[in-house]
Amino acid sequence: MSTPVVDSRPVGERWCSRVGALALAALMLLTACATGAHTGGRRMTEGSSPPRESLDTGDAVLASLPTDFAPVRVGDSEFTAVLSSLVLEVPLRVAARRAPLYVGRPLALASAPLGGEAGLSDLVRSYGRYCERRGSPGDCLTLFEDGPGLGDDDKRDIALALAVGPALEGVDAEVRAMLDPTRVLATVSFAITTYMALVLAPEAISKGAAIAFTVLLWGYLGWEFLDLLRAYARLYEDAPRASSFAELREVGERFGQVMGPNSVRILVMVGTAAVGGTGSLMSRAPKLPGFGQASRMVEAATGAERVIVSVPEGTIRVVLAPHVVAMAARSGKLLPSGNRAWGSYSGFRRAMGAAGQGKEWHHIVEQTPGNVKRFGGEALHNTENVVAMDKALHGKVSSFYSSIRVAITKSTKLTVRQWLATQSYEAQREFGLLAIENVRKGIW
Incomplete structure (x- = not known):
């Protein structure tokens, strides 16, 4: 990434x-x-091991x-x-x-x-x-x-x-x-x-x-x-x-x-x-x-x-x-990065609960139908991509994605969300982080 x-x-x-x-x-x-529980007398052998054994x-x-x-x-x-x-x-x-x-x-x-x-x-x-x-x-x-x-x-x-x-x-x-x-x-x-x-x-x-x-x-x-x-x-x-x-x-x-x-x-x-x-x-x-x-x-x-x-x-x-x-299995899939992922947003919400007082959950890479189809649910509904955001800022970011910004998209017809949907996961995440910062500062 x-x-x-x-x-x-x-x-x-x-x-x-x-x-x-x-x-x-x-x-x-x-x-x-x-x-210092018993190790079973097993020695670790040379070479890589499966993720779990x-x-x-x-x-x-x-x-x-x-x-x-x-x-x-x-x-x-x-x-x-x-x-x-x-x-x-x-x-x-x-x-x-x-x-x-x-x-x-x-x-x-x-x-x-x-x-x-x-x-x-x-x-x-x-x-x-x-x-x-x-x-x-x-x-x-x-x-x-x-x-x-x-x-x-x-x-x-x-x-x-x-x-x-x-x-x-x-x-x-x-x-x-x-x-x-x-x-x-x-x-x-x-x-x-x-x-x-x-x-x-x-x-x-x-x-x-x-x-x-x-x-x-x-x-x-x-x-x-x-x-x-x-x-x-x-x-x-x-x-x-x-x-x-x-x-x-x-x-x-x-x-x-x-x-x-x-x-x-x-x-x-x-x-x-x-x-x-x-x-x-x-x-x-x-x-x-x-x-x-x-x-x-x-x-x-x-x-x-x-x-x-x-x-x-x-x-x-x-x-x-x-x-x-067993608890980890109920709490989502453990990714190699150390983050946890769920196949759906409802699964994420059940595990993580509310975002906090005055806050809402925000997907840095949006959970649009196109993104779900391209990248899969776990790439979107994980503890790296979903962050807690102040409710007011979340509303402004969502409105920004729904707006037409010719200076960004070079189009008078496409919204920011439509323009972004065709790009790679990495590009969407990079833009998503930039959007949060610039909307917060009032630049966009």
């Missing part, structure tokens, strides 16, 4: 955000209750998620604004991921510059100087909670912090004055490394926040989601091999360069929103820039009990409970 000429957000974004928020909330509630146990359905859609674009100003808001809500604490090996042994690392510690490795001393330069002398990324020295996981934390640190520099100056930016970096980096480790694990993800983190990243990144996993997998392998801080910086910078600024912004944004677990992500996600667009895809994975990500195969699968599949 072609890219719209205009931004359609003034018309449909609020509706999409509401639906997306409900979808994500349902996903969170369902996945938070998951307990039963597991060996026969009590669940495996659905493949598409990765052929474009990532959401988050600009610098949007990212800076939301990050400034999010960091004020972040609980600035970092839990040790490994059991402490030196309980009760005084390390004095949180209060003294590491560079002055005798007998420490060059890497540890370089880490200490890094913390000093950031204005937080000592163990600024809280890497020594399990004992002195920098292990493999600690090196990964440093590399990731070096990769995402520049993005966090955009936090508003007033916010930076209220909070310790290094502690924020430590918290966010820890959250990202924890979730990414779960995403890349060979076992199916069955924890609520981890599933939500994965699905939300997928909804935001589209075809770049697997690129993110491949880049992080390389960081995961390369960081432990580094013997100097300069090498760790190179590993981190390479990760940032592979991903690009937009994907790094999204990773930091979602990672920050996820600090605190499922409840935090559920409440913060609808406030993120671009969530209305991303949530259209998130809806496709609502009801997931587990997520299976295979980077070598380039596939993402979710395990759905039977009652979720």
Whole structure:
């Protein structure tokens, strides 16, 4: 489908955000209750799988998620604004991921510059100087909670912090004055490394926040989601091999360069929103820039009990409970884009209900008899093509389609609707979005 000429957000974004928020909330509630159900002992084999297939146990359905859609674009100003808001809500604490090996042994690392510690490795001393330069002398990324020295996981934390640190520099100056930016970096980096480790694990993800983190990243990144996993997998392998801080910086910078600024912004944004677990992500996600667009895809994975990500195969699968599949069947056909479709407008109305107070449902590509015959009902009656519109604007758009506009149609006999009816679905959708915007602005 072609890219719209205009931004359609003034018309449909609020509706999409509401639906997306409900979808994500349902996903969170369902996945938070998951307990790592039995997989039936089945290994995923090489090659593509059918869109849905039963597991060996026969009590669940495996659905493949598409990765052929474009990532959401988050600009610098949007990212800076939301990050400034999010960091004020972040609980600035970092839990040790490994059991402490030196309980009760005084390390004095949180209060003294590491560079002055005798007998420490060059890497540890370089880490200490890094913390000093950031204005937080000592163990600024809280890497020594399990004992002195920098292990493999600690090196990964440093590399990731070096990769995402520049993005966090955009936090508003007033916010930076209220909070310790290094502690924020430590918290966010820890959250990202924890979730990414779960995403890349060979076992199916069955924890609520981890599933939500994965699905939300997928909804935001589209075809770049697997690129993110491949880049992080390389960081995961390369960081432990580094013997100097300069090498760790190179590993981190390479990760940032592979991903690009937009994907790094999204990773930091979602990672920050996820600090605190499922409840935090559920409440913060609808406030993120671009969530209305991303949530259209998130809806496709609502009801997931587990997520299976295979980077070598380039596939993402979710395990759905039977009652979720049955509900989805009653709620329309799930399209590859993540939207839901019905064969008739009456079916759409039964499932979606009223458009809302003072609003009416509007078909971007009109539901004329000719369009139904050419494109089929599901192409018209779906959650991408039908949007909630203010009643007054809907009436004006309908009147515009019924009018004769020579400047547009080059005809004194054809109405806009008659002229448009002969064009392709993509052309009709592009024109429909332009018509909504121009009628709203009073241009047409």
